[in-house]
Amino acid sequence: MTAPLIVSAGSSTHTGLRRTLNEDALLASTPIFLVADGMGGHEAGERASAAVVSGFSRYIGRQSLELDDVLEALSRVREAVDTLSVSAMGRAGTTLSGVVLADVDGMGYWLSFNIGDSRTYRLSGGELEQISVDHSVVQELIESGELSLAEAASDRRRNIITRAIGAGSTGDADFWMFPAEVGDRMMICSDGLSSEMSDAQIREILTVEPDPQTAAATLVGGAVRAGGRDNITVVVVDAVAVTSRAGVPMRAEDDIDEDTRPREALAGGLN
Ligand code: MG
Numbered sequence: 157m158t159a160p161l162i163v164s165a166g167s168s169t170h171t172g173l174r175r176t177l178n179e180d181a182l183l184a185s186t187p188i189f190l191v192a193d194g195m196g197g198h199e200a201g202e203r204a205s206a207a208v209v210s211g212f213s214r215y216i217g218r219q220s221l222e223l224d225d226v227l228e229a230l231s232r233v234r235e236a237v238d239t240l241s242v243s244a245m246g247r248a249g250t251t252l253s254g255v256v257l258a259d260v261d262g263m264g265y266w267l268s269f270n271i272g273d274s275r276t277y278r279l280s281g282g283e284l285e286q287i288s289v290d291h292s293v294v295q296e297l298i299e300s301g302e303l304s305l306a307e308a309a310s311d312r313r314r315n316i317i318t319r320a321i322g323a324g325s326t327g328d329a330d331f332w333m334f335p336a337e338v339g340d341r342m343m344i345c346s347d348g349l350s351s352e353m354s355d356a357q358i359r360e361i362l363t364v365e366p367d368p369q370t371a372a373a374t375l376v377g378g379a380v381r382a383g384g385r386d387n388i389t390v391v392v393v394d395a396v397a398v399t400s401r402a403g404v405p406m407r408a409e410d411d412i413d414e415d416t417r418p419r420e421a422l423a424g425g426l427n
Contacts, residue, residue: 159219161257161264161336162397165189166369168376172348173384180346180389181205183254185216189393190254191274193346195323200240200248204322207236208252220259223331226269230321230329237322249323253288255342255393264336264398271329272317275350277358279341284359287332291319314351340395341368345375348386352379368392 167184171177179194179201192208194201211233215221233252240248251272258267268276270288273295278285289295293316297303303311319327341362349358358375365371372390379388 158399160259160262160399161220161395163257163393164368164396165391165393166367166372167391168372169389170376170380170384170387172387173380175387177202178387179205180348180387181209182389182391183209183212184391187218187221187257188212188215188254189342189344189391190252191344191346191389191391193251193272193274193387195250196248201250203240204237204248204250207240208233208250208321211236219257221256221267222258223267226256226267234321241322247323249320249325251317252321252329254344258333262399264395266334266336266342268332269329271327272320274344274346277343279343279359279362280337280339282363284355284362289330291327292317336395336398338395338398342393344391346387346389348388349375349379349390351386352382352384368394
């Protein structure tokens, strides 16, 4: 059976210049691409983000996943992180943002999910769009009109998240599902990137650097040079072949005349 969506990916992570531990973790292997940013003292953060990677690793090697697979992995991961918190790890917690390859009636789709303030972006036709919506205090203040985007970037509450896996949170993940197109570039990052570089700087690097591994490393290097105040993790995923509605795999050189329906929120804000 033809894979509905074939990708090429790269990834990079760095402790940054101020922290002693790297509490971020990543998974970048078909069909799962994710970043987890752990929190909590005494190695709790490292163990929480590692628990996310381990919970999703069982799906490596499949061509695609379904929403139920992701929900099942999430509940398994949540249990694992809660166990860490109970066993003397303090309030272990982690964010999770990412995308899995999905198959809808033979067509290649992205299934994106998020909990916390790590982010998933899509570069398509030269436009960079943030797919995920941060679960953070400043995001809520932006939405209620109390903070502008510019004010949010320097607000002292910008690191406070409102949902997590563990850390006493029961907030659900948000999901988005949308058709993949050849040439799509998904970028997943921890806040160590998005707090050091603007969307315009990120877009520039993603646009000019064709190789996903070099793009990921260049983004991480840029965030380190900008100050590296937090751990920095980046995953870049390029759609190199997508099965279209007619069941014909499309490659980059083919004419693209895809349905460009807006993405659908499957389960936004469940709590
Ligand atoms: Mg962070």
